[in-house]
Amino acid sequence: MENNNTTILIGKSIIKRFFNYYENESLDDENEFFPVLKIIISGIVDAFKNDSRSLIIEKELKEYSKQIYISLWLRHAEEDEEDIDVEYERKAAIRAFEDIYKKV
Numbered sequence: 001m002e003n004n005n006t007t008i009l010i011g012k013s014i015i016k017r018f019f020n021y022y023e024n025e026s027l028d029d030e031n032e033f034f035p036v037l038k039i040i041i042s043g044i045v046d047a048f049k050n051d052s053r054s055l056i057i058e059k060e061l062k063e064y065s066k067q068i069y070i071s072l073w074l075r076h077a078e079e080d081e082e083d084i085d086v087e088y089e090r091k092a093a094i095r096a097f098e099d100i101y102k103k104v
Contacts, residue, residue: 034104
């Protein structure tokens, strides 16, 4: 289990730094950000390819990425409009994340 936690912590650190880069450089979601995000996650998961932990690690890193994406989506929605429907925007962010992640 310790190895799982270390792997997940390292993965989250890499993903967080990539999200910072994504935001600073205004990367395009479909053509620039998501393809690289999937490469990062799959590269980490590949280290455990024949191990039952790979699914746990993949799920954890994808969920972590989704939560950051939602937070950024909500922050940008609030910057664009004063009064937003938070639940609507949260659902839209989840849909967008899932759709783009699946597609790339």
